[in-house]
Amino acid sequence: MKIKIFENWHLKLLAVMIAFLLWFYIASQKSVEFTVIAPIKYKNLPDNLCIVKDKDDLKFVKLLLYGPKNYQSSQNFVNTDVMIDLANATVGNNTFKIFSNYILIPEEFKIVNIDPPEIEITIDRKANKRVKVIPEILGDIPKNFNFSDIIITPEFADIIGPEKILRKIKELKTETVNIKDLLNSGRIEIKLEKIDPSIKIIESIDYVIVELKNAEQLKNKLSLPASESIKDKNE
Numbered sequence: 001m002k003i004k005i006f007e008n009w010h011l012k013l014l015a016v017m018i019a020f021l022l023w024f025y026i027a028s029q030k031s032v033e034f035t036v037i038a039p040i041k042y043k044n045l046p047d048n049l050c051i052v053k054d055k056d057d058l059k060f061v062k063l064l065l066y067g068p069k070n071y072q073s074s075q076n077f078v079n080t081d082v083m084i085d086l087a088n089a090t091v092g093n094n095t096f097k098i099f100s101n102y103i104l105i106p107e108e109f110k111i112v113n114i115d116p117p118e119i120e121i122t123i124d125r126k127a128n129k130r131v132k133v134i135p136e137i138l139g140d141i142p143k144n145f146n147f148s149d150i151i152i153t154p155e156f157a158d159i160i161g162p163e164k165i166l167r168k169i170k171e172l173k174t175e176t177v178n179i180k181d182l183l184n185s186g187r188i189e190i191k192l193e194k195i196d197p198s199i200k201i202i203e204s205i206d207y208v209i210v211e212l213k214n215a216e217q218l219k220n221k222l223s224l225p226a227s228e229s230i231k232d233k234n235e
Contacts, residue, residue: 033112036063038080038103040119044087052122052162053197061098061116067109080105082114089123096121124162128202133157134171135210136193139179150182153209157192161199169199174208187211 037060042051061082083102086094097118100111135152157172174190182188189207 031066032069033064033066036065036080036105037061038063038082040084041081042084042086044085045089045123046087048126049086049089049091049123050126050160050162050198052124052165054122057121058116058119061114061119063103063105063111064113064115065105065109066112067106084119084121086121086123089121091123091125094121094123095119124164126160127163127166128158128160129166129169130156130158131169132171133192133208134173135190135208136173136176137179137182138176141179145179149213151211151213153211154205157205158202159195159199160202161196165196165198169195172201174210177210182210182212 039060040058045051063080063082080103082098084096084098085102086096095118098114098116100114103111103114105111133152133155135150137147137150152174159166159169159172172195173193175193177188177190188210190210191207192201192205195201
């Protein structure tokens, strides 16, 4: 009996193509393990408390997930945060376990491991304080220069943060202001020095204005050439 291999060839080719597509779909659905780096966020911290921040504080958690291979794009996890509930936080060192049910991930996945499984946070009472803003003057101060001739705006800043840290802060300093540049220009805009990350300035200050009373008169009084500056001196 003669076998007709090419009889209904188009149906046979279609069947092969369907079988290949089915195999490809099943293979693509194979589950794999992979890692997601998720940021730590906090909620429900009582209004009278605040977090004492440190540069070495843990900011991310490593999650080992198990799920479909073809779903592995990082775009699927852009909203994956590790949420820590601080409702029961107390003053001092607190240890919080990280629970997988507080982590929002696509339902096709499950969390295999959380590293680290818990984090430590230092909590303190929240306080506020008004402190003086002080210009940090650098350079050779003329003998007859009077610091009372310096005007700084704003003169004070209101800060808020952990009570223990606020007790140690007596003033906020600006970045360094060169005395000759100040005498030449009469007015300089400068940023504040960086402060403890736990402390916030209630009304944000982008720049502090440091200026002189009667700058032109001071130049004459101190016999400082109007064209002289630190750059000229270095040259």
